[in-house]
Amino acid sequence: MPYESAVLSKAREEAAKDPRADVRSRSGVAPSNVGSAASIKASNSFWLYILVFGVVALAYGLAYSFFGNGGADKSKPDDCTRTVAYRVAMNIVAKNLKAPATAKFPGDWQESVSVEKAGICKFRVVGYVDSQNAFGAMIRTHYTLNVERMSDGKQWEGTAFTTF
Template sequence: MEKQPEDQLDLRTQWKIAGTFFGIFVVIFLAWALGIFSSEPTKAERDAAAYRGDCENQITGLVAAQGFVRDTLRAPATAEFGVLGYDGVAVTVLPDCRYSVRSFVDSQNGFGAMIRTRFDATVSLDRDRSIWTLESLELAER
């Protein structure tokens, strides 16, 4: 049986359709491979995440306050600070990238004896310049 010209036209049409679908598939695959369809966070989302990391992390505030307290000690190398979860250690996140920290440090005094000093500090972070500022510090030896 010999093919009719109509059958050949149908076969050509079928190949065109198959080629079109294949081309579309290739374009979609390349777009996916190049990351066009990835869900990259927007700048606003990245900024919000950075703010949360800088300004809502209790450990960040605690470590900043400890640095200021360390600067007041006679023997800073001997300092052993309380950590979050210990009795008497609390960090409160305040507005505008500020923290209120209540904690303690055990360190040697001028005579070499280990003493515990409780402290209350308020620290703030200037995010633009990445500089911590000590707003207030109260020390109380026991």
Template sequence: MNAQLLIKFIIGLAIIALILTNKIVPYLRDKLFMNISKSGYFRIILAITVVSVFGVAFNNYQESKQKYTVADNEKVKKERLIRNAFEASKNEVKLQLKSPSTAKFATEFDDKSKYKINDDESVIIQSYVDAQNSFGATIRTHFRCTVDKYGNVNDLATW
């Protein structure tokens, strides 16, 4: 049930209990043998209402906090998966370069870098690297590969 609706319901019940004070207090005295004054009854209803409202509000806060935590964990997991996949692909591409020390890779946030996360948590990376060739000229090389969730690079293609 919605927390706001539940709080309104609790407050409504408290108001009804207070309106019926003149009928409930004599009933408690006569039938249940509870010696209670009208002011004592009022305090009990108020205490029950306050505790109930705070309990519902706190429970709602805890549930929303858990929802955000789960969402944040999924976001962090996705970011880590992408970052690790890009690092693995960079390391594999460096092995094919003539001058890997001159390599300047695009980041995962670059406009020309693209990625796709598959259902099996493998990531398809498409990006580029600028590095010197054997003549010393800086050449842009595009690459595409699939990185599995363990960081193994497959299907590396360059052009």
């Protein structure tokens, strides 16, 4: 027993001098196999760089999603398409019906619908709509409508609305 206590006290003295000595003595790993302080520091700095990069990328993504493209012109050139013009025309025509909730328009690219470009962001839409009249009967109404995006780039206007 006195030998064991002498060994323990010597191990405690070594651990007080070198903090890694205690780890080596408890783990049973030879000193040559324990990672050096430089390699541990390099490994930690690698993960720190990865973490900082991830935080910066996340912050940039959130800022872009909230603030968009920094106040540049928000209207996209593809807002002036035939599809958008047809959707605008459907809304204008539906507002002029006796029963707008019953309106049934044909699909965008059917032969019975014509959307022709008439200028910069100006279209002439020719089509039909099936809806109920004042007596509740379903009727087909053919229409022609010119639609144009206003200069503010946000609103559309319908002109020359005729039915036949």
